[in-house]
Amino acid sequence: MQRETRRLILLLLPAGIFFSAFFLIPMAELFLIGGSGKEHGWAAYAAIITNANYFNSLLATLAVAVLTTIVTLAISGISGVFLQRHKFPGNAALVAMLTFPLAFPGVVIGFMVIMLAGRQGLIGTVSEALTGDRIVFAYSLAGLFMGYVYFSIPRTILTVMAAAEKLDPKLEEAARSLGASPLRVVLDVIIPGLKPAFISAGAICFATAVGAFGTAFTLAARINVLPMVIYTEFTLSANIAMAAALSFVLGAVTWIVLALARTAAGGTVAAAG
Template sequence: MAVTSKQPLGAAYSATQAISQAPKRKNLIAIFALAPALAVFLAFWLLPFSRLILMGAEADRSSGISAYFTILTHQQYLISLVTTVTVSFTVSLVAVGIAGIAGFFLARHRFIGKSVLVAILTFPLAFPGVVVGFLVIMLGGRQGALAQLSLWLFDERWMFAYSLAGLFIGYLYFSIPRVITTVMAACENLDQSLEEAARSLGANSWQVTKDVIVPGIAPALLSTGAICFATSMGAFGTAFTLGTRLSILPLNIYGEFTNYANFAMAAALSVVLGLITWVALSLARKLAGSNVGAPV
């Protein structure tokens, strides 16, 4: 009897020990799974960015004071900062407005040639920024289509490629495809029974759009708008192709680093650019999360 009474106790102890070791095994698996990503994160982001933060606190070559303080006190850097944020924010709003409507239409309608049209609209995603800038020049540059047409009609060249207008067109060109693909996916997952219920209660098309459709896809609009903003803030190839005289942060960083060897100012501008985009993405993520399920 003594022997048989000890067997259940041993089995229970083994089961308890196995249960207690299960979380440890899961933690070990998680560590091994995350180790490569953490190594890349530390080596290629955290360490360089920490170095940038420290370098930006050093004295600027032109002013002799901290580069961060120089950005806030010198007009040229403030104008560059405001211009970059304004252009990026405007591009995000216009891209979400135009491509949001187009994406919803494409998601809800079936017609001949739809797949070809979607492929054409999203084709700019395959182009790097340099190619996008070159396309803007072919449209609004000195030898572009608009200049040739205006020269033939009015005997003068109309150009916009080498200004903020050209930069806006270029940024908008590669922002629209991002919004279209995101909105199409969001509209396909939207519960259409909510729209039918709203119509059965007497709501017109505008009320259904305002009270059901827009709140339903609001998280997608916010997230893709933030991505467009972040992409425009840091886009370099398009701006560099259109002209280095444009006063925006990516070109200023390039100029301070390569032309003047002003590493402190280049680092400070990089940190400011990164912080602005990080705040925008975090804010959009927070707002999008709070709006999830709003139609219900």
Template sequence: MSSLAMPVLILLSLALIAPLVILLRQSLTGEGGQLTLANYAALVTSPAYRRALLNSVLIAVSSTALALALCLPVAIYIERSVSRYRNALAVALTIPLSLPGIVIGFFVILLFGLTGIVPQIFLLITGERQFNFAYTFWGMLLGYLYFQIPRAVLVLRGAVSALSQDVIDVSRTLGATPWRVYLDVILPALSPALLNAASVSLATAFGAFGTAATLSRGFRVLPLEIASLFTESFQVERAAGLSIALTCLTVAVLFGLGRAGERAQR
């Protein structure tokens, strides 16, 4: 039995554990080789990194809120509808899962870039390019939303399929408005799944690099700062510190919201 675990243990200790330990050690090393926390303190003391951290949180939280608000009705519709397009819609909403972040960024450029389709159409009609926001915060927000939609739908669909239709029907029959049904029936019953979907969306957004690298012109997020520290200025220790900090942030979100979801279930 233990011989079956050997390959995976050897592989992961060499290719995951040892490298992460070395990353941690580098992050605690100063320029002279001494032990230091300066690489972490930079997140607070350096205006650029503080900005990047705040930007990361800002775009992750706002795209997650949008994704949940959009995907909850979607999950309910896909699980409950008798429409013959149901399966096709479900498949269509999983396709973005297999797209890398860079491709998603390019999609935003095709839609809202300077020569994107929407600005082109406006140019034809009004003679002026409008909505060419691909390279701003709003373009990045759309890209983040794009990769969060399939993730949120997948998590929420599972929970909706376990939710009793009778509860919704009964409250509708008793005269509850749709708004009340959402607030008083659906939201409380699905709150564990919503927390779960939020943790997946936030974690994905914190780590997202491809979308940001393709779209960012000035709106810097942490993964971009890590990449440029490593490839441009070769400050390995600083890059390691920011990487570990980003990892801790992601793990904290996954565990914190996961724990909250479990509590909501009880």
């Protein structure tokens, strides 16, 4: 018994050292720095709620992340199931194109949004030719939302396709034989079957959108999301304590969402096989 316990400890020791070195210790240090400021002290964590600028940036960050997650899951869910079940010439090429943005960093995504919806972008050119007014939204939360959806779809669609491959088509056939309409089959069979994949992929999508910095920085420094506020506090205001407090809260929110998603999805994720 003691030998098995020692063996288990030895096996878990590397993981424990890695987890402590790259998560527990940095987060503890970040938490202490956040409360060490001369201006606010430990009240810096309360300032995230009491200060209108910080609080509005937190709300904007969460709102964009939630909307990005919903839209991404809707697009990836429909596309992933369709591409998994319908094999046609060019299917593999289409999947490769949809997942190609995985290779792009946030800065490149930001430039692509500018090329599409910027002052000289395609959308503005077309809208000016049709209506006389140039539509420009790349440098706002709408442009940031477009960029987040663009780089979130590849991660989500692969998860959905892997989960859709494991769905039992006999369940759908049974539902149809009992008189279920196509909509009821989707709502009562397909979506519940894909639920673990949706939860896990949605959590990753949300966490990525909450913490993404490169795209927001490329589009505009005035976009009021929390990563940009942290950058401003650290570089322009030299308010390291507040930047640390904001970073800790951002990391804590992300961790809570991922933990809840892991619990809701169960011990195993269907998409992971």
